[in-house]
Amino acid sequence: MTASRQLHIKFFAVLREQAGVSTLAVTTSARTPTELYAELVATRGLTLPAALLRVAINDRYTTMDTPLSPGDRVVFIPPVAGG
Amino acid sequence: MFELTGQPIDSTALRARLARPDAGACVVFEGWVRNHHAGKPVSRLEYEAFDELARFEGEAITSEAEQEHPGCTVLCVHRTGSLGIGELAVWIGVVSPHRHAAFLACRQVIEEIKRRLPVWKKEHHSGNLAEWVNCTTESVAGRLAPENYYARQASLPEVGAAGQARLAEASVLVVGAGGLGCPAALYLATSGVGRLTLADAGKVEVSNLHRQILFTADDVGAAKATVAAARLRAQNPLVKIEAHASDVTPANVRALVTGRTAVLDCTDNFATRFLLHDACRSAGVPLVSAAVYRFEGELNVFRPDAPGCLHCLWSGRAPGELEAVANCAGAPVFGPAVGVLGVLQAAETLKLILDLVPPRNPPATRLVNLLDLSTQAIERPADPACPVCGNPVSAPPQRTDLPDSAPVVLTAEQLAALGPVRIVALLEPGETLDASTAPAAAMALPMGDLVSVRELAAQGGPLVLTCRHGLRSAALARLFRAEGFRRIYSLGGG
Ligand SMILES: [Zn+2]
Numbered sequence A: 001m002t003a004s005r006q007l008h009i010k011f012f013a014v015l016r017e018q019a020g021v022s023t024l025a026v027t028t029s030a031r032t033p034t035e036l037y038a039e040l041v042a043t044r045g046l047t048l049p050a051a052l053l054r055v056a057i058n059d060r061y062t063t064m065d066t067p068l069s070p071g072d073r074v075v076f077i078p079p080v081a082g083g
Numbered sequence B: 001m002f003e004l005t006g007q008p009i010d011s012t013a014l015r016a017r018l019a020r021p022d023a024g025a026c027v028v029f030e031g032w033v034r035n036h037h038a039g040k041p042v043s044r045l046e047y048e049a050f051d052e053l054a055r056f057e058g059e060a061i062t063s064e065a066e067q068e069h070p071g072c073t074v075l076c077v078h079r080t081g082s083l084g085i086g087e088l089a090v091w092i093g094v095v096s097p098h099r100h101a102a103f104l105a106c107r108q109v110i111e112e113i114k115r116r117l118p119v120w121k122k123e124h125h126s127g128n129l130a131e132w133v134n135c136t137t138e139s140v141a142g143r144l145a146p147e148n149y150y151a152r153q154a155s156l157p158e159v160g161a162a163g164q165a166r167l168a169e170a171s172v173l174v175v176g177a178g179g180l181g182c183p184a185a186l187y188l189a190t191s192g193v194g195r196l197t198l199a200d201a202g203k204v205e206v207s208n209l210h211r212q213i214l215f216t217a218d219d220v221g222a223a224k225a226t227v228a229a230a231r232l233r234a235q236n237p238l239v240k241i242e243a244h245a246s247d248v249t250p251a252n253v254r255a256l257v258t259g260r261t262a263v264l265d266c267t268d269n270f271a272t273r274f275l276l277h278d279a280c281r282s283a284g285v286p287l288v289s290a291a292v293y294r295f296e297g298e299l300n301v302f303r304p305d306a307p308g309c310l311h312c313l314w315s316g317r318a319p320g321e322l323e324a325v326a327n328c329a330g331a332p333v334f335g336p337a338v339g340v341l342g343v344l345q346a347a348e349t350l351k352l353i354l355d356l357v358p359p360r361n362p363p364a365t366r367l368v369n370l371l372d373l374s375t376q377a378i379e380r381p382a383d384p385a386c387p388v389c390g391n392p393v394s395a396p397p398q399r400t401d402l403p404d405s406a407p408v409v410l411t412a413e414q415l416a417a418l419g420p421v422r423i424v425a426l427l428e429p430g431e432t433l434d435a436s437t438a439p440a441a442a443m444a445l446p447m448g449d450l451v452s453v454r455e456l457a458a459q460g461g462p463l464v465l466t467c468r469h470g471l472r473s474a475a476l477a478r479l480f481r482a483e484g485f486r487r488i489y490s491l492g493g494g
Helices: A014-019 A033-044 B011-018 B051-068 B099-116 B160-169 B181-191 B224-235 B253-257 B270-283 B310-314 B319-326 B335-354 B412-417 B450-458 B471-483
Strands: A005-011 A023-028 A054-057 A073-077 B002-005 B025-032 B044-049 B073-079 B081-084 B088-096 B119-124 B130-134 B171-175 B195-199 B240-244 B262-265 B287-293 B296-302 B364-369 B374-379 B422-427 B443-446 B463-466 B488-491
Touching (some): A033 A054, A033 A073, A073 B374, B011 B073, B051 B224, B099 B224, B171 B181, B181 B262, B195 B224, B270 B296, B270 B319, B287 B335, B296 B310
Parallel strands (some): A005 A073, B171 B195, B171 B262, B195 B240, B262 B287, B463 B488
Antiparallel strands (some): A005 A023, B044 B119, B296 B364
């Protein structure tokens, strides 16, 4: 059974530009960051490969297959190297 | 070149000795004997040098200037003996293809001569009074009293005289004299970090000037590390500033990093970041790393003694792949964003030296956004299976999307079929090379010495890693395979 859950998403760096917003509240049936990112690729036109991102849930880095819970704060962080 | 002479200095003859057809500039400094000093009239001077030492030190000063300002030829002559008012006490001439380098080198030589040359002068005042003055008190550094320079900082209860002494004993390497490195190095120098080395192989470009605040329009075309070092010496002559105007490589990284109190990663690429990280980890030096994308930046402090490293963060992703999405040369950047992040790097470094990091602060990536002025800490848990800082219980699966997907883990038969190979046994602390667990041909390296592994892998030819249980060697071999080293293997393992 797939319940939908409300999540708060934050984008960093190039992902923020691609998404066009820095924060986003979504109601989604995605169960993991991998599924959530796939949805965002479809709806917001994100282009970075998921394998090159890091994700944080509730201010802590975690893996892309961690189960999402309602109310989670999700941050997608791409590699950054400008100096 | 440096000379001491008891004869009057003939500046015309000296200038002729510097003539060079490719020289477009000659900058000359002449130090004259004047008729007053510190409010007292002076009738003549007597210079006395510690001869051997003065020649040695003078030669060191002029050759340092020639090395740091490529293209410059330096000649410096210092008088000894009795001199009348208006006579030449010291003459410095610098020729160079371009004037900017000549001005910088000339200024550097006179300041270093004043600071370091073992020369004393006896001032004869009108009347019969005479006194010996050590010339080093006349350098800019000699005129600045540290207790005045650092007064407003040392009076912080968190710093104090003890903290200021710790800063003076600290040695910090800043890699990258760009948008991050300029402000970071500026604050480290003015705060009194005793020894500061700037490493950057680049030259100043016009498009750097909007954010790389140590450089002026005159510096375009000059070596960044050299110009930045000269600028910082002028900012604080009380600290020792060194320039390393070439790349940081696997061959030189250990020498640059070892013995430092901290290293700052102000680079713009993942390859150097990984190299610095690994070298710092094995040398036991904290790495303060930052990176910027347009209006946003991130800050990480990697402590060598704590789990949670750069590999935990980006494990299995090759620097080249990360680079491709992280940055491209000429990318847009908001000047104050690199400024803020560079200053944060300096602050974190000073806090490390002064022991002001709050206890039990979990390692975190600090994200900073200059558009909405938000900052966010992302806690950075260690990956328990990290091949570098953790304990791999099973090696991560081999990636199949890489150009060479030959097996990483070899059996003894596959090893024999490989032909001549170099075998490296990775040893835990206290472990010795043991014929029962490592092949006879193996050379030994400490487990943490990723810099040497990287160096050996880069030499080409098959490289086989082993370790007691084969797990860490397999995990490390996969990590290096993902970085693009195609001929690295592990003997046995998960
Ligand atoms: Zn790690």
